[in-house]
Amino acid sequence: MTEAEFNELLDELMVAIEDAIDELDVDIDCESGNGMLTMQFENRSQIILSRQPALRQLWLAAKSGGFHFNYQSNEEQWVCDSTNEAFISMLNRFMSEQSGDEVELELG
Template sequence: MDESKFSQLAQAELAAIEAAIEAAITRADADCDVQMSAGGILEVELEDGAKVVINQHAAMQEIWLAARTGAHHFRPEGGRWIDTRDGQDLRAVLTHVLRTLSDGELVVF
């Protein structure tokens, strides 16, 4: 896949994730912050200061997710983003991470 196509796919996924997280925060009336910075880095800061960082890595053509619960790398496959180690879906992993870090308060997808 060329870099332009990858960037387009990754940016669309990050925008969808940002919107889903913001909706989950609103539903839960949680005191969390979501910030998308230039360069496609999405940061979520929870009430206790825990952070989740999701970004695109163009050189590897992956989306990376990092939190104190662990780090994951996802590649596009069949319209989904799949973990390179265990085959899990990005949205499922993100939902699990945010539920864990927010004590069940944030349900994203």
């Protein structure tokens, strides 16, 4: 994957996440810039997504810890390099934990 392809994939993902959060009845503030997307919850906890172009990885930092994701082109999804779990499953779980509400983002 080229750096341009990597950045395009992550740009699309981060916009889709922000759009999906806007559709929720949960109070989550989003701020994007410098290759990062920061989600802040009412309790002031945060989830931060950041791109790592040199490694072609997406990194996620949450109260539960830090996780690194590689893009699996055959599955067309980001997968955690330590647990093999899909990114969206982990993000939904961490957002639910940190918001105190059930969060199920619909990306599409």
